[in-house]
Amino acid sequence: MSRTTLDLWVGFFVVIGMAALLFLSLKVGNLASANFSESYVIKAQFDNIGGLKVRAPVKSAGVVVGRVTDIGFDTGSYRAEVTFVVDTRFQFPRDTIATILTSGLLGEQYLGLEPGGDVEMLKSGEAVQITQSAVVLEKLIGQFLFNKAAETPAN
Amino acid sequence: MNGLLALVRRLGRGVTDAVWRLGFAARFFGLLLLYSGQSLLRVHLTIREVYFSGVLSLLIIVVSGLFVGMVLGLQGYETLQRFGSGDALGVLVALSLTRELGPVVAALLFASRAGSAVTAEIGLMKATEQLKAMDMMAVNPIARVVAPRFWGGVISMPLLAALFSAMGVFGGWLIGVVLIGVDEGAFWSQMQAAVDFRFDVVNGVIKSVVFGAAVSLIAVFEGYDCTPTAEGVSRAITRTVVSSALAILALDFVLTSFMFRGQS
Numbered sequence: 001m002s003r004t005t006l007d008l009w010v011g012f013f014v015v016i017g018m019a020a021l022l023f024l025s026l027k028v029g030n031l032a033s034a035n036f037s038e039s040y041v042i043k044a045q046f047d048n049i050g051g052l053k054v055r056a057p058v059k060s061a062g063v064v065v066g067r068v069t070d071i072g073f074d075t076g077s078y079r080a081e082v083t084f085v086v087d088t089r090f091q092f093p094r095d096t097i098a099t100i101l102t103s104g105l106l107g108e109q110y111l112g113l114e115p116g117g118d119v120e121m122l123k124s125g126e127a128v129q130i131t132q133s134a135v136v137l138e139k140l141i142g143q144f145l146f147n148k149a150a151e152t153p154a155n
Numbered sequence: 156m157n158g159l160l161a162l163v164r165r166l167g168r169g170v171t172d173a174v175w176r177l178g179f180a181a182r183f184f185g186l187l188l189l190y191s192g193q194s195l196l197r198v199h200l201t202i203r204e205v206y207f208s209g210v211l212s213l214l215i216i217v218v219s220g221l222f223v224g225m226v227l228g229l230q231g232y233e234t235l236q237r238f239g240s241g242d243a244l245g246v247l248v249a250l251s252l253t254r255e256l257g258p259v260v261a262a263l264l265f266a267s268r269a270g271s272a273v274t275a276e277i278g279l280m281k282a283t284e285q286l287k288a289m290d291m292m293a294v295n296p297i298a299r300v301v302a303p304r305f306w307g308g309v310i311s312m313p314l315l316a317a318l319f320s321a322m323g324v325f326g327g328w329l330i331g332v333v334l335i336g337v338d339e340g341a342f343w344s345q346m347q348a349a350v351d352f353r354f355d356v357v358n359g360v361i362k363s364v365v366f367g368a369a370v371s372l373i374a375v376f377e378g379y380d381c382t383p384t385a386e387g388v389s390r391a392i393t394r395t396v397v398s399s400a401l402a403i404l405a406l407d408f409v410l411t412s413f414m415f416r417g418q419s
Contacts (some may be wrong), residue, residue: 007202010202027354028324029352
């Protein structure tokens with residue numbers, strides 16, 4: 001069996017097909033940037049997670065350091081339990097504060113981590129103790145109206 | 156009364172025929188898989204079919220992908236800029252192509268370009284009794300003729316779909332960034348932030364593999380099962396295109412409902 005022109009064409013076809021796949025995964029998709037090869041799991045409980053979704057980014061100082069992997073409901077404390085992974089390159093102290101923030105006015109919600117000053121670092125499977133819930137617009141408006149009502153002198 | 160009876164009888168025959176054909180198709184698929192081992196050992200047969208169904212479909216896939224992407228760019232920008240989010244054009248183009256349009260439209264084009272050719276070839280082989288002649292010479296026609304064409308289609312389809320999506324994104328970029336003037340950085344960075352490798356790209360590839368298998372199976376089966384006359388072959392080709400299109404769209408719904416259940 002010898003090589004033919006047909007083989008050349010098929011080889012060419014396979015090469016550009018693969019190139020297209022590579023383009024889709026690297027340039028169009030986020031395979032290169034969001035590749036957390038080694039990561040550890042952290043949990044955090046929130047009173048209210050707002051619109052946080054699974055796969056939302058975890059950011060610290062605006063840099064993506066991890067991703068939310070699971071959102072559950074703890075029937076014991078009636079709080080939302082968020083599980084997320086953080087790249088092993090980034091270590092956080094044990095008194096880190098986890099906050100749910102919004103990117104932009106109407107953007108997607110993400111998990112913000114603000115490192116504390118503890119010398120001990122968070123280990124895999126541990127929970128962040130200090131958390132701050134998402135800002136819910138309805139509650140904010142309610143509070144504003146309540147404050148306005150309190151300001152007005154009763155007559 | 157008599158007319159009613161004839162109607163019921165015809166309906167019954169139609170249903171029985173359809174079930175019969177389905178059973179035969181299932182047995183045919185089983186035999187195809189059984190003899191695939193033999194035919195994959197002779198790799199050059201499959202390579203030849205990749206050439207005929209894949210390489211020769213390149214032009215139509217590239218050109219249609221480019222145009223679909225360009226239309227998406229124009230229409231998407233038109234709608235998005237009303238909400239002041241023209242920058243999200245890249246997201247719209249890339250997500251609709253990798254998730255849906257790439258696999259589906261490429262599979263529809265593939266069915267009409269390559270599927271019909273396969274049916275015509277096998278149908279004509281049957282009409283001119285070449286398949287019987289092979290059987291006489293103890294060459295299994297399923298291993299020699301059918302299986303390579305099936306696997307050629309299964310191999311070509313995901314590559315063609317990926318090429319279609321890539322060309323579409325390029326077309327969207329051409330219209331959005333070069334022609335309209337959407338910010339290039341926002342176009343690519345928002346796209347990369349929104350398109351996930353596992354959820355979007357891999358699911359698109361899985362879809363196109365399934366479509367490739369479905370179209371190829373329908374094409375080889377219709378050819379193998381056709382009435383061995385000129386009219387029979389032409390009917391089989393029509394049936395290939397029609398049932399492939401229906402199968403692609405129905406399978407797309409099923410796969411989409413499995414893959415994207417509206418979680419995010």
